[in-house]
């Protein structure tokens with residue numbers, strides 16, 4: 001494919017600075033010429049490649065499906081489930097990534113949100129980040145202050161199961177975000193890496209491999225360098241329209257120009273995914289994943305689509321450039337894998353979908369609005385405390401939706417009065433769809449029907465964990481963006497109980513696969529048992545929420 005003008009450094013160029021990555025390639029090339037075995041007798045793949053594209057909604061996949069020619073096009077030529085469901089209500093990054101390789105809803109994984117509150121924590125900061133260990137002295141939940149950890153993940157991951165079954169199996173995860181790498185890899189992976197301003201990082205008590213350090217140095221140099229504006233691909237021209245933001249500025253016409261050292265700008269650009277894919281390819285080669293006795297697992301978390309969506313919305317020139325660059329970089333990544341001759345099976349999905357900013361939705365035929373700041377837990381708590389004469393802070397919560405926690409300093413009578421008043425105020429608000437108490441959700445049965453049929457209460461139940469969820473859980477109405485103001489950061493988001501945030505593609509590919517399309521809804525939780533079946537790894541499906549999806553078109557099956 002002819003390169004698009006002005007595209008950022010291809011992953012091939014990235015890889016060239018990760019020295020040593022070509023070692024071992026070529027020895028297995030002859031295998032690439034062996035024809036695929038009959039489906040029913042196909043041996044286990046030697047390598048599983050799991051790719052999460054953060055915020056890649058089914059809507060964006062559909063929008064760009066006809067424009068892609070690289071790695072996304074390859075995946076779209078395999079077994080395609082365009083309506084995979086992250087079925088739960090709290091469609092955030094940490095819960096979504098906890099589902100992908102555990103086969104379980106957040107109610108079971110325990111990862112109910114990116115952040116929740118534990119008012120019994122001994123430290124001053126009662127907010128908990130999903131991928132931290134708050135017991136580490138001197139830490140807090142804010143960026144750069146916490147100790148990264150997978151301790152809150154309550155279900156075993158695919159990698160943990162593979163290692164338990166075969167200690168020779170190796171598991172490597174690299175992602176743009178720590179929570180993506182940690183929630184997909186689980187505990188005991190050989191290497192778990194994520195992007196930081198200094199390149200790559202891992203757990204504070206772990207040492208990075210020499211190859212990871214080399215990749216980190218290369219990425220740090222890229223972050224530190226200025227980045228020139230991209231030339232707009234012709235396919236993106238129709239989306240290149242400036243949208244004015246309420247607090248000033250515009251989005252829609254960005255080109256990702258960036259001053260050296262601007263890490264946030266790096267993350268919200270196609271460069272970030274190129275860096276992660278290059279590091280993944282280099283680590284695969286260095287550790288010879290897919291070349292050993294057991295099947296290995298390579299986990300890749302691509303976060304730039306999410307940062308682009310949050311920073312610029314989903315329907316502008318920025319997202320168009322991001323998706324086309326991702327397609328190209330994924331294609332380069334797969335070409336590197338193909339060149340090894342390793343029999344690998346790949347799946348690509350997302351942790352949640354996404355939604356455009358209200359200002360462009362309105363221009364493009366859909367009524368939408370931003371949330372009323374009075375719904376924020378702090379504002380609502382102050383109003384209720386003033387009315388009832390209760391001590392402040394009364395209400396804790398991370399956002400103007402989701403989990404709301406009542407102060408532990410209340411008497412039982414105060415608590416019951418506050419709960420009733422908060423609930424009444426929420427239910428009376430025109431932007432509120434539903435409010436349930438923890439007791440109501442605990443008593444609600446786990447939904448078992450197809451996910452498009454779930455009620456809002458069903459969706460909240462799949463996100464509910466008694467020890468971690470709020471005393472009240474709030475769902476906003478559809479198309480209410482829970483970002484009140486655009487002036488201080490993000491302009492668009494996800495996290496709602498609505499299908500634009502719940503539906504993601506699930507794409508399976510393997511050399512020789514006979515592709516088919518299945519438009520009916522399936523669960524992202526189905527990925528774990530589906531991949532486990534490919535490598536004959538037993539999974540007790542009564543203990544998880546997903547089921548094996550038969551990837552063989554015809555009477556044979558890939559499931560047990």
Ligand code: ZN
Nearest residue numbers: 054055093351
């Ligand atoms: Zn995400």
